[in-house]
Amino acid sequence: MKKTVSLLLALVLVMGSFAACGGGGEVVEEDGYKIGIITGTVSQGEEEYQAAQNAKAKYGDMIVTATYPDNFSTETEATIAQVVGLASDPEVKAIVFVQAVPGAAAAIDKVRETRPDMLFIAGVVAEDPATIASKADICMLVDEISMGTAVIEQAAKQGAETFVHVSFARHLSYATIAARRELFISTCEAMGIEYVEATAPDPTGDxxxxxxxxxxxxxxxxxxxxxxxxxxxxxxxxxxxEPLIRTVAEQKAIFPQQCCPSPY
Structure with a gap:
């Protein structure tokens, strides 16, 4: 019963963190446990970082936070250490990854060596979906695959004749992003839109x-x-x-949708 209550509370808090907005109603405090939230840093993901801080401001000491490193793709040990650090507090009963970056699955395994009852919620799954699904209690991800057709259809409505897909090797190794890219290519071909691949620097790189x-x-x-x-x-x-939206607007080109639509 206690595990169920912890899971429900974690779900409420993670949904509030993703929305990054305030809400009304009373906060019912439960004695004896906390929820850990791990996010990106301000430089890599200000929205998720601020969302976690907003949750902490609302729920107080019931929330503890940590961040994974800017270069999380190569510093997986640092990510694991941060998660283990959250779990070292015996009052932490659930840990929420706002983004389950590379290293999340290994971090879950490490924590469960000593805390087998720890609850894990993984948002924005970046590792192999089957792998992380076998580790976390709940995985959450927007329907990125369907964007492979929806984004092109929207671009066509806006008069697009060419579609430029900007990415980099690390992202293209993610199963969901790779599958969406294949849909972009096939949908462009079906709709008579030229597909162009553009390789940008990885923000976690040098x-x-x-x-x-x-x-x-x-x-x-x-x-x-x-x-x-x-x-x-x-x-x-x-x-x-942000720079893409601004520059596309300045050039009077077309911007059909963000990769992760948000008010930020």
């Missing part, structure tokens, strides 16, 4: 977020000059969205 954003600012105008204003752009990375 260039960092600023380098990836600068690539967008410098290369989008050149791509519009090459393919024309009836060109739609899509990037697989959240940190690239």
């Amino acid at each position: 260039a960092g977020v600023s380098g990836a954003q600068q690539w967008i600012i410098e290369n989008v105008p050149a791509l519009v000059a090459e393919y024309g204003v009836n060109t739609a752009f899509f990037s697989t990375n959240c940190a690239m969205q």
Whole structure:
């Protein structure tokens, strides 16, 4: 019964964290347990970081937070250490990954060596879906696969003749992103839209977020000059969205949808 109550409370809190907005109603405090939330840093994912801080401000000491490193793709041991750190508090009964970045599955295994009853909720699954689903109690992910047709259909409605897919090797190794890309290609072909692949720097690499954003600012105008204003752009990375939206608007090109639609 206690595990069920903890799971329900964790679900309520993670949904509030994803929404990053306040809400009314009374907070019912349960003695003796806490919920850990692990997010990206401000530089990699300000929205999720602020969402966790908002949850902590609302629920107080019931919430404990940690962040995975900026270079999470290569620093999986640091991610594991942060999760183990959250679990070292015996009052923490559930841990929420706002993004289940590479290393999440290994972190869950490590924690369950000593805390087998720990509840895990994995949002934005970045590892193999089958693997993380076998580790976490609940996995949450938007329907990225259907975006493979929906985004192209929207771009066509906006008059797109060319579709530019901006990504990098790490993202293209994710099963869901790779499957969506294949749908982008086939849907473009079916609708008579030219598909163009553009490789940007990985924000977790040496260039960092600023380098990836600068690539967008410098290369989008050149791509519009090459393919024309009836060109739609899509990037697989959240940190690239703001400069991409701004630059596409300045170039009077087409922006059908963000990779992760959000008010941020």
